[in-house]
Amino acid sequence: MTYEHINLTILFYVLILFAVAFGAASHRKHGKSIVSNPHIYSLTLAIYCTSWTYYGSVGRAATTGLDFLTIYLGPTLISFTWWFLLRKIILISKEHNIVSIADFIASRYGKSTYLGVIVTIFAVLGIVPYIALQLKAINHTFNLIGNWPDASVNAATFIKFGGVDTAFIVAVFLALFCILFAAMRLDSTEHHEGLIAVIALESIIKLIAFLAIGIFVTYGLFDGFSDIFTKFTNTFPDKQNLLRLSPTCSSGPRWFSMTFMSMMAVMFLPRQFHAMVIENTNHNHVRTAMWAFPAYLFLINLFVLPIAVGGLLTFNGDTSLADYYVLSLPLSANQQALAVLVFIGGFSAAAGMVMLESITSATMILNNLVMPIILRFNLKMTDMSGILLNIKRLAIIGVIFLGYFYYHILGESAALINIGLISFMAATQFAPALLAGLYWEKANQRGAAIGLILGFILWCYTLLIPSFVNAGWLPTGILTEGPFAIAWLKPTALFYLDNLDIWSHSLFWTLFFNIGAFLTISITTKQSKQEQEQAHRFVQVSTWDKNKNQLSRLSKAPSIMEFVDLMSKFIGEKEAHTAIAEYLGDRTVDEKGSLSEYEIPNLKRFTEKTLAASVGAASARIIIENYLSARGSKMEDIFNIFGTVSLSRNASREQLSVLYEAANAVSSGADLDDIFDSILELLYRQFRFDLCVLRFYDEQENKLIVRNFKGIDTDFLSRADREINDETCIGKAYINNKIQLANDSDCVDNPVSVAIVQREGIKSFAHAPVTIEGQPIGVLSSYSHYSKGIYTDEFIELYKNLAAQIGIAWRNANQIAKLIEASEQEKELRIAESIQLGLLPDKMPDISGLDIAGICIPAKQVGGDYYDFIVQSPDIDIVIADVSGHNVGAALLMAEARTFIQARARLLVSPTVVVDSLNRFLYKDLTKAELFITLFYLKYDHDKKLMTYTNAGHNHPLVYHSSTKSFEELDTEGLILGIKQEVSFEERHGILETGDILIMYTDGIIEATNNKGELFGLERLKNAIIESIDNDSQTIIDNTLIIARMFQGQRHFVDDVTMIVVKINQ
């Protein structure tokens, strides 16, 4: 077979791969993913089987025996744990948009930049030999198949095509392929459907090819397993140890060590981590992969021993080409087609590994090495995405060519299997930090970093140095006598530990220092806050409460568009817009087109996560932090208003207790000011406000006047009253009857408020209207001088509640005042009433020839009316009076007047003297009480039928003269009592004949008003009297009152009604 044939075949195969990749990529664009299924996922994990498996297993089986099996038994065993372990890693990675193993470890330990650097350097150095190994395999097999049967001569040489060798061409081609499928754009998810489809296809090809050659050797060249082993036993009785564990004591530990290393490597080699975790589309795929992947490993290893043994038999025990028995067996049997298939299978195994490994390395280099440098030097570029993409492409090329040069310089010296195991050991070093990080929250950054560095140093010392010695780079003396002849520093027998094989020895010392340092430092040092949060999120990935996010806010937060611009800079405009559209999908955006204050931190987190997908967690954190700090905004922990108890469910308990205390204060029945003070005190003390002020509306000043305050200085008090207008937030709260708050006083935009805020050094404040039945009566304000973002939604609810409690207290207090007032008035009225009743005569005087009747009907309020008789036969004095007031004072004055009259009237000769004396006597008291009395005094001499009377401004009494059937009004000159001290009262006389009727009354009756507003009046009174003129006095009164009541249309008189009727019978 010529090179041209092989080239054409490879070209054809590559074209198929391209077609598959494009197909998968375009399917994805249409929303369908052909790679998102558990079987494809399992096949991509088979990236584990590289050309090292493909060729190297047979080589190792033919030379050192069965321990190649450990490389595949390890993954089978670890897959028992995948449902818990791998799935957890996948969930965490999805949660945090992790893009590589370096990213994962950095992210776990507080998004640490330097931990990312350590892992990246370690990973890249660890896999470069591995890539070299793949290039070597392709190069060798290419030469082998092209030069057969002279392969033994030329296999190790570099075939040149126009000055360049095969490995170089292969490297260029692989780099190109990687860039096409993994670095065409910066993906915000780091999923490469095309590449994954190709890897899955390659896994199928390599399995088919290997099974084909296995079956050909076992059943074509030989007659089944029994035949091949029997022939081998017979031909090479001295090589029986190849089919058993070697009897040397180190074979046991080596088996154990290699199993352990492969367990770790299958998960933590960067490409394995990528295929398993990053490219995983559904964590449930793990369920299938955990048996399908081991099954794949079993199948691909099934014929390794027959091929190895068959190779030994065919080539008469020549092991110089043992690594390539797989290819040389069909070639020697002249099976060209099978040989090409095997070659293609081997090519697939190598190409897949190189591509995926270089892409994951490039991602790590970009995110964990380049980005921190760019960010460190704070390079200002408008659009970084193009540059980042090119850096990624360069990194891919760089990694592949590092492998190429390694192979060129060093590659020929070491057997395939050894190079692979060096990489495995490197991957194993990630295990402690990663695994402990999943389950142990205390595992910290410093511990992980020191552990990794020590592991890395020991790895170099115990594995790389010996391999450099073997390559002839270093003197062999280092191995045999130790560096500088220090025996205990021999790289393969460190600290005299010389009875272990090189792998067990290295595994022991690397992990001893790695885990030792990691545990010791983690236990003895503390985590930063950021680290704690990340640790918690990783360990508690399933139960981690997303609500806890909302405990922080962003001061001077950027707008959505600013976040988008920031993202565009790193991932390109289109990607940024797609991402934000997805994010905003189900979120509410307010009228200003921005998110609520508590949504902004989530947006920040989302932006960081999106950036993390392109540039890694550590870099994303730095980008966001730099960006925000440049704006002067920073994440602030929300001042936990509810004390030490965390928010959410527990908070409501706190909330309730505060409300309970406030309600207690309100219902305590204490003085209103005491209640207000205790509520303000509660606010002040519980929530550590700097000022709490309660203002009430004052009608006279038309201002909101400070009534109660807490934590305020008197200086502030002098300018604390507020006008009712919307220039101030307080005025606004009052007018709009709506809470006004500012979590960040820097955001206040009206000029008056800004002036106040600046003058008083207020950082945040809230004003809640205090209302009664929905009407504002005042404003409850609280201020903080130090904290921003106090006012969470929960707290605002509580705050409104407190304002409502104040309203209730106010209303209660008002009602109580009214009640007291009412009851006091009631009491007073009762006193007045009893005084008044006591003043009135309890029975009419019984004088023959006189029919006397009198009545006094107090109105609703206590009456000020008074009438009395003083009998001094044959005289009878009749007095009727009306005091202007209707209270106890008036009643007392009336009592005073009565006492005077009762005591003195008998001694005084005439009504004028009585009234004049009374006026003098009461003048001072009446003036002081601002009261006055109208009074009519009449003395009637029954024998002479002569009446003498004087009037002090009272209603004119009526006399009905039966002779003329007409009414006479009695009146004299005189002023009402209590106006002037010196009053001259006129005295008049008149005759009352038999049959005449004297009617005396107060204004209550004639001022009775009907619903038309007409007064009852004197005429109606006269008519009413005439109607019952022939009846006795009492009947006259009764009838008159009936008529008056009918007139006003109601039973109750508005004013007191007093009436005296005296009928002269004889």
Added chain:
Amino acid sequence: MSEKSKSQQRQMWILFFILGVIMLNFPFIQIFNRPETIFGIPVFILYILCGWPFSIVVIYLFSRTIIEDNNKQSTGDNNDL
């Protein structure tokens, strides 16, 4: 699946993992490290050729008992992680 059977299942996984590690490892395999052959195949190789697929079958059978959680938020249901 109840919490109890879930936790029991988890313990079974760990048990089988440990059994696997022991049985496919040194020194257990030393038992089969003998020169005898069965059907011409060395005992040790036969042990691996049977023990390995057996462990895969165990995983397969076990994986059938897992109820996938389709809750993408994956809260609550993954407390066993």
